[in-house]
Amino acid sequence: MDAIKAAIRTIPDYPKPGIMFRDVTTLLGNARAFRAAIDAMLAPYAGTKIDKVAGIEARGFILGGAIAHQLSIGFVPIRKKGKLPFDTLTQSYQLEYGTDEMEMHTDAVSSGERILLVDDLIATGGTAEAAIALLRRAGAIVEGASFVVDLPELGGADRIRGLNVPVTALVAFEGH
Numbered sequence: 001m002d003a004i005k006a007a008i009r010t011i012p013d014y015p016k017p018g019i020m021f022r023d024v025t026t027l028l029g030n031a032r033a034f035r036a037a038i039d040a041m042l043a044p045y046a047g048t049k050i051d052k053v054a055g056i057e058a059r060g061f062i063l064g065g066a067i068a069h070q071l072s073i074g075f076v077p078i079r080k081k082g083k084l085p086f087d088t089l090t091q092s093y094q095l096e097y098g099t100d101e102m103e104m105h106t107d108a109v110s111s112g113e114r115i116l117l118v119d120d121l122i123a124t125g126g127t128a129e130a131a132i133a134l135l136r137r138a139g140a141i142v143e144g145a146s147f148v149v150d151l152p153e154l155g156g157a158d159r160i161r162g163l164n165v166p167v168t169a170l171v172a173f174e175g176h
Contacts, residue, residue, distance in 0.1 A: 004040065005171040007033035008149065022149050022173055024059055024120045037170060038066045041118065041146045044168045048143055051113040052076050056131050057083070057102070059120035063148065067118055076108040076115070078131045089137055093130035102127065104134045111139030121149040122169060125156030132163055149173060 007027040014021040027033050041063065054076040055064025061077060068075040081090060081101040088103040109115060115135050122128055122145075132142050142165050150157050150169035157167045 001040070001171055004033055004037050004148070005173075008171070010173075020173070022121060022151070024148055027148065028059075028062060034066075037148055038063070038070060040170050041148070041168070042067055042070060044146070044166075045116060045144060049114050050116045050143055052109060052140075053116050053118055054078055054104075054109075054131060054135060056117070056119040056127055060118050063120060064118035067116065067146075076104065076135075078102055078104050078134060089134050091130040091134045091137075093126045095126065102130050102134065104131075104138065106138070109135060109138045109140040113140045114143045115140045116143055117145040117165070119145075119147055121151065122147045122156040122160070122167070123151045123154045125154075125159035128156065128160050129163065132160070132165060144168065 007030045009023040009026040011021040011023055027037060050071060052074045053064045053068040055061045057079045065075050081103050084103050084105055087106045089106055090101050090103050092099050092101045117131055128145055135142050144166040145160050147169040150172045152172050160167050
């Protein structure tokens with residue numbers, strides 16, 4: 001995991017002073033680290049029946065698509081409101097200053113399908129919680145949530161575990 005952590009760039013004071021932005025685009029651009037991250041994200045679910053991977057916009061699409069490809073299963077995009085062209089389920093969630101909404105196609109998952117939720121980073125857990133709510137409203141079973149980066153002091157991973165969803169993260173960064 002040291003090589004994965006080393007492949008993630010930290011940008012101080014972005015998007016505002018005091019924030020240490022963890023940029024996974026450098027990991028995605030490093031073929032060896034990207035491959036190692038995908039393999040490590042899959043490892044905890046070896047032997048688990050997963051029907052589809054759901055990825056949260058936008059970096060979750062890249063990671064989730066690669067994982068779905070490795071498992072030879074379908075991929076479900078969970079997007080910002082207004083970006084999907086068909087009938088959708090919508091879920092609002094809290095931001096630091098206000099609310100936002102995300103959507104999923106109504107036919108993206110079937111009742112009883114087992115889903116692995118994927119994103120690049122978990123901070124407060126708001127977007128992951130909203131994604132889980134969407135998947136569950138459609139009747140899916142969320143088998144786990146997998147992230148490259150956890151910011152543990154913000155409590156998101158614990159928040160998702162509180163929803164009875166196992167959480168894995170490859171690396172943790174203190175400070176945010």
